[in-house]
Amino acid sequence: MPIALFALTLSAFAIGTTEFVIVGLLPTIAADLNISLPSAGLLVSLYALGVAVGAPVLTALTGKVARKRLLLSLMLLFTAGNLIAWQASSYSTLVLARILTGLAHGVFFSIGSTIATSLVAREKAASAIAIMFTGLTVALVTGVPLGTLIGQHFGWRASFLAVSVLGAIAFFGSLLFVPAKLRHTPPAGIAQQLGVLTEPRLLLVYAKTAIGYGGTFIPFTFLAPILQQITGLQSGAIAGVMLVYGVSVAVGNIWGGKLADRRGPVAALKIIFAALTAILLLLYFTASSPVAAIATILLWGGFAFGNVPALQVYVVQQAERLKPEAVDVASGLNIAAFNLGIAFAAWLGGVIVEHLGLLHTTWIGALVVMLSLWITFINGKLDRKAGVSVHFHSQRPQTH
Numbered sequence: 338m339p340i341a342l343f344a345l346t347l348s349a350f351a352i353g354t355t356e357f358v359i360v361g362l363l364p365t366i367a368a369d370l371n372i373s374l375p376s377a378g379l380l381v382s383l384y385a386l387g388v389a390v391g392a393p394v395l396t397a398l399t400g401k402v403a404r405k406r407l408l409l410s411l412m413l414l415f416t417a418g419n420l421i422a423w424q425a426s427s428y429s430t431l432v433l434a435r436i437l438t439g440l441a442h443g444v445f446f447s448i449g450s451t452i453a454t455s456l457v458a459r460e461k462a463a464s465a466i467a468i469m470f471t472g473l474t475v476a477l478v479t480g481v482p483l484g485t486l487i488g489q490h491f492g493w494r495a496s497f498l499a500v501s502v503l504g505a506i507a508f509f510g511s512l513l514f515v516p517a518k519l520r521h522t523p524p525a526g527i528a529q530q531l532g533v534l535t536e537p538r539l540l541l542v543y544a545k546t547a548i549g550y551g552g553t554f555i556p557f558t559f560l561a562p563i564l565q566q567i568t569g570l571q572s573g574a575i576a577g578v579m580l581v582y583g584v585s586v587a588v589g590n591i592w593g594g595k596l597a598d599r600r601g602p603v604a605a606l607k608i609i610f611a612a613l614t615a616i617l618l619l620l621y622f623t624a625s626s627p628v629a630a631i632a633t634i635l636l637w638g639g640f641a642f643g644n645v646p647a648l649q650v651y652v653v654q655q656a657e658r659l660k661p662e663a664v665d666v667a668s669g670l671n672i673a674a675f676n677l678g679i680a681f682a683a684w685l686g687g688v689i690v691e692h693l694g695l696l697h698t699t700w701i702g703a704l705v706v707m708l709s710l711w712i713t714f715i716n717g718k719l720d721r722k723a724g725v726s727v728h729f730h731s732q733r734p735q736t737h
Contacts, residue, residue, distance in 0.1 A: 339456050342468055344514035345449050348412060349472025351503035352442050354480030355419055356384065356473075358500065359435075361485030361561050361579050362493045364572070369493060370428050374562055375687030380435050381558050382683040387439020388446075388676035395440060396447040396669035404448060408511045415441040416504030422497035434497070443676070447669030450649050460598065462653070467594025467646040474590045474642055477583030482576040489572060533660045533667045538719065541712065542655060543674040546648045549610055549709030551678025553641050555702035556617060558683040560634075563695050568630045578631060585638025593643025602651035603717045609644045610710035616640060617703035624696055648675075651716075 359366070359380055367377040399407050418438035425431040453465040480503070488496040533539050556563065564570045564578055597605040616637045623629035649671060656667030682705075686698050 346472040347510040351507040353473035353476030358484035385676035385680035387436040388443040389673040391440035391443025392669040392672035412508040419501035463597040474587040546674040547678035551682040552705030554682035556698040589639040594646035597647035602647040
């Protein structure tokens with residue numbers, strides 16, 4: 338794998354840390370700013386909305402900017418957003434910081450996915466995307482537990498200062514390793530690019546992404562308070578559980594990419610969504626037992642992000658077949674769909690917590706993921722009807 342791909346992974350690590358570290362800090366932030374858990378959960382939703390806007394809109398607007406220059410600009414914006422969070426003295430300032438970093442996140446993963454697939458042979462596309470997204474999973478293994486520990490011992494603001502340092506390191510990684518003259522396909526007009534929203538097959542993929550990925554975030558957003566209030570763990574143990582979860586996610590992400598390459602994205606997603614549905618239902622029954630809960634969370638991590646490579650490579654494949662002039666934006670819209678799912682899930686989770694209780698986020702999340710499993714079966718039927726092979730591989734995005 339080319340070193341430029343690992344430079345993308347380094348940036349993904351920094352971004353992944355700031356995205357997910359807040360999950361372990363929600364109780365701390367809520368107490369410090371004197372806000373409710375559902376209000377703290379909105380910090381997850383608003384970040385995700387920043388990603389959702391940044392991915393398609395800013396990807397289209399920056400289509401003519403050189404890829405390396407754009408990557409460096411994104412990491413500067415990301416670092417600035419985290420420095421604002423470090424200095425935030427109010428809830429509204431923290432909201433602003435989360436939105437800014439979310440905007441950088443959206444464009445990064447939009448262009449990063451297509452750059453990653455262009456760097457490797459077409460049969461390695463899903464694995465290349467999985468390697469880039471490994472930055473997110475390694476962040477879950479190391480960045481998030483460490484950030485949670487920092488927040489618990491030095492205050493939550495210190496976590497964002499640490500993340501801003503990661504952003505600076507990622508900036509220099511991109512500066513050193515991403516090719517200076519990385520060329521890309523000249524973009525179509527914005528209206529033509531956003532025309533992907535008129536393609537029903539792509540809209541169905543986006544719906545599946547938002548629902549399937551979002552469903553797991555209904556309980557995940559409130560994992561720290563679930564572990565404290567239902568499982569009975571001390572706050573100091575939360576970082577350890579996040580570490581266990583992150584290790585499992587790292588394995589599951591790579592496994593998911595290889596499964597998508599071997600079986601095809603639709604077949605892989607059927608397996609992953611079915612497993613996630615069962616695991617979230619299981620968590621409803623095991624959450625009150627420390628040993629059983631941690632075992633279930635370990636199993637959950639193995640599938641939680643395993644759907645990302647398959648979902649992302651599937652949308653790139655469909656876009657190259659249906660809207661080849663707008664593959665970057667089609668990819669960006671799928672990143673938006675991931676985060677619209679997270680935004681809605683974090684909001685819905687807050688409603689569930691407020692009106693039903695923390696534990697009910699688990700089985701409701703399972704039902705949402707089950708809906709995405711049903712959509713996946715529809716995708717398979719439509720592919721067969723269109724004569725598309727279950728193993729079809731996309732042509733790599735051209736870089737001329």
